[in-house]
Amino acid sequence: MTETTNQTGALPLPDRASQILAQARTMMDDLHLGPVQRWKAANPDGLAIGYMPVYVPRPLFEAIGCLPVTIFGGGDQVDIIRGDSYFQSYICHIPRSAIELGLNGHLNCLDGMVFPSLCDVIRNLGGMWKMLFPDRWSSYLDLPQNFALHLGGKFYGQELKRIARELHERGAKAYDPEALRQAMRNENRRRLAINVLDDLRRSEPWRLPASDLYVLLRAGGLMPALDHAELLEEFADAVRSRPARPFDNVRVVLVGAFCEQPPLDLIRTLEKSGCDIVDDDLQLGLRYIESAMDAEAADPLEALANAFIQFGAATASRYIGTAEKGAALLEKVKATKADGVVFAAASFCDPALLDQPMLEAALDRASVPFTSFKFSENTGQFQVIREQAGAFSDSVKLWGTVQ
Amino acid sequence: MKCVVGIDLGSTTTKAVMLDESGQIVGKGITNSRSNYAVASAIARDEALTNARFSLLDRALGRSTHADAVQARALENDLLSAFRLELYLDELVYLEERVMALLQIWSPSPLRDAVTAATTDLLADMQHTAPDLFLGGVERKSDFFRDIAGQAFVQGAERVCAKSDVPFERLVGLFDRAILDVETRVQARDFGVLLPTAVARVAVARKVSAGVRAVLDQAARDAAAEPVEEVALAGTGYGRQTLPFPKEAVRSEILCHGRGAHRVFPGTRSVLDIGGQDTKAIQVDQNGVVTSFQMNDRCAAGCGRYLGYIADELNLGLHELGPLALKATRMIRVNSTCTVFAGAELRERLALGQAREDILAGLHRAILLRAMSLLARSGGIENEFTFTGGVCKNPMATKLLKELVVDNYGEHIQLNIHPDSIYMGALGAAMFALDDYNAGHPSLMPTVQTGARSQPAPLFDASCA
């Protein structure tokens, strides 16, 4: 693939925004988790805890002196040998590369792994991890699917306490409510910074293409929330002064890539095909809690649990409860003034692919055009997607719908 | 001599190996697989028997250090070519018979007459030029009748069509139809007739002295006269489910490949076999007994067939891919080995301006990565490691495999590749046949009706000499 760092009209000046982007890109591409190693060198008492997508309660980890590290697999740059040896052809790609990285020693700087309940594959990967790495701490995190505060909320609070207890037994700090409040404040600040950038990509997508925002957010999986918030804030200031010219693209919401991530080139392919991605569920964990957490609560742990229960994003791995299926997506389309939806699910992704027909039906009822394709993290061919996305954006532009 | 036979019926070729009672390999043979498995097996067996007879002949000639015997022995390759020529000529006669029979079905017309005349002309010419094909000193790319005769027929058809109104497609169509009949016939091989005839032809063609001729005649008579009794049979292979053998004679290809590889390289603990239709990773113990195995799943990604598609897409011969890939200056990363999309992937990359060699290198690597996964799934690679199957003849594949083995399992793993690795399955089967024989419950190959030798082929005439 030919590399161009600037796809959408902004001039390649060595401005501060571009520097930050380049820095984030380097972090994202570092399969040996260099940023985490550096954090550990600077925080010798801290533990680095990896976690699989989508959501984990990051502030809890930070509160007990741990760095939560998002493991998004190996992208398209890892030779998969042993990873493939453990999975049949009909299973998605991210567990293969996660295992490959683990067995290759790429994840050696991690002191533990968390496998949140997302789907059966990631759940079972947690069990495999215990067998493959018996000497390292790892845990399944059972996120509740019952959203009554006194039922699911209570259970989840107990899960959080268990995690904190187990990590404390392995050298993390003891749980301290004030430390958690501070971590939640930091996370809230990061969330605000993301919101600012989200607003920018919606109002001036040519100035901040989704692919750039994606790279910026990837850095967030490798650093504390406060550091990331500051980085994003600095970027937001810098990027506004970056010269850019508007493009005439269609506005789309991208849905389905909440766990296994598409190659960056795939996101860029969509942009080059005439789609401004004004919302997406890429790296959903960072945006999962859709409202500020109550960082001043008397019992911050309960507040953290309740935030999951009350403000969790409507995504495929979360039971919809009594809400109407697809309503959240339609709301998003409306709020972002999107022209259509692009479903991009990882091949063999149960949650995304089982969810999709219901979302499509909701879009149909509301006459919102959509298109769909599948990918895997190491997809190397974009020709078909380019054509499909191009045809989609053209037809939406011409007719406002898909003919 | 009592012997046992092992047959490996593959998707593209059928192999046979013959062992004597002591377990020594006395013959091996190969033919192209065809619609009739029984015929393919019988022909492979006959090829192995031919190979065995020639071994006998070689042994007989090797016993003497007399100058005539030494000279005679130097003519062995010619003798084999002459022997093949006899078989070829016999097949040609049958081919003509079938073509004429097919033409009989056509309704009489000027076209039929023209085609009949052209075919007669063409076949006569093939017969005439055949000796040169076999004894002209040019190396044959294949010993399969379909390949040699097909090439000669197409060349001949181009020639006769250029000077007549006969449509080329009609002629080739006739061949394509008739060859099916020829290929489903088992040729009788009477060594008592064929060997002396071959000797006579070589004697004339190579102008041998009377003394050498006498030595050759005697050796041929002896080799043909040695009774060879087939006492047991075992079969395996891709078409195992419909093998033309009794159920008791059928052995798992996994067991056969593992055992064959272990026999040839007794230090073998891990075996990788990449064939046309599947890839197998096998672990064996110190006795060659399979302890674990894995085969690729229902998806054929990463098998030899994948390279076949790539070769077709590039309009290259399969054997040309490896050497071309070796010329790569960089390795393009290819993440998919999906056979269905092989062509599309290649075209897209070529369109991007990537070099053919570099893409090929990446494609080879992708296949080998799949194979490495399968090996890991079966338990990894233990020293020694033996690579078999059609793809082990590909130099790029073996180069990459060596690198990957070192990277993933270290320098200490010895990689074995044998020039006869294609016979490993048949060899393993033959060893099982010998077990059966020694245990007193051998199976035998059902008799396949052999087609009578049509008529003595014209030996030679003065113009040949």
Next chain:
Amino acid sequence: MSTALPVRNRPPVSLRPATAKDSSQDRQKQMIADHYEKLAHAKENGQKVVYTFVPGNLTELLQALDLLPVLPEINALQSGMRQKSAGYIAEAEKAGHSEDVCTYVKCDIGMLKSGNFGPTGTKLPEPDLLLLSYTGCFTFLKWFELLREEYKCPVVMLHVPYQPDGKISPEMREYVVNQLRDEVIPALEKLSGKKLDMDKLKEHLDLSRQAEDDLVKVWESAKHKPSPIDGYFGGVYYIGPIFTSFRGSQDAVEYYRELRAECEARILRNEGPQTPDGLMGEQRYRLVVEGPPNWTSFPDFWRMFAKEGAVVVASTYTRVGGLYDTGFRHDSSQPLETMADYCLGCYTNLGLPTRVDLLERYIREYEADGFLINSVKSCNSFSAGQLLMLRQLEQRTGVPGGFIESDLVDPRYFSKANIENRLQSYFQMIDARRLRVSA
């Protein structure tokens, strides 16, 4: 008014040829026929219908409230056996469902779209409630979201936490019990229009325990050589009543008593189990099997084993609707807690290390010659990680493992030649290793 023919004239599964049958099998057929008969007339009889799943089913509770269960998984597997699933799956895929996902779901959706005719050919009643007992399988959650879209009926969710370490913590139990008490039972009471009678629930729980005792004896009978049962192919029939609508009923108690007696009688006669081709002959290989079977070619699949003399002495698929041979029994003295423990203990709700432990135990206790994984494309809950389980078990037990692939009800993923090829290689490998050991 129903125009359907009397159900009992139509055997639900015409699998076995007319060889000597066990009378327990006739009893089961009758039970199933009666159940579908009840379902066929549910609406006119004013009975409420609850759709729910096999793992973590709350049959005793439904019985205590006179609610009738329908199990979509059973419908899907029956559609597979009746060669209807390919069409149903195509129907669902046409409607936008991905080729990649669970074929049980697609088969069920396709059946619904094709008129919802059940295994006996009569139309199934629509659900009055979907009881989403989310136990051990993520897809269940999506499945009932999809059905809710179709039926527009209420759903009640019971989230059963996963047991990653093979231990039920007090928090897990409490979470399930609280959901049962605060949400599930009130929803079911509202539907049935009556208050839950705890004594009645306890009676059903006691009946469950009796059947469970006998079922465990049936499983353990396979320790005898020759095994009087096939714990996988035959086993899927043995679990029929207890995994579905009948656990907690007197019928089930009698079925399992009879089944156990049949097994004991076969042991006395040194007899093997029935197979599609009659009584099994010499048992050459004792196998432990992990993973669900294929349903579309079930008899052929079974024959591939039976004709080689392979008998399955224990399997994990027959533990998906309840794991009893590690000691769990329904206990009427703590009704809600025992239902919670039942749900939590279903096989696919157990972490992979626990599954490996269980398989190892089966391999040793049942003196297996080998263990085999049938990896089905549909079911990631089962399948993801099975190749590691294979390696671990080989290392721990030294018993050779085998691996085949198929699917539950999608015939596109059942390649007879491919499976037969691997199986025969596998059996011959066991033979070769035996020779080596004896040499």
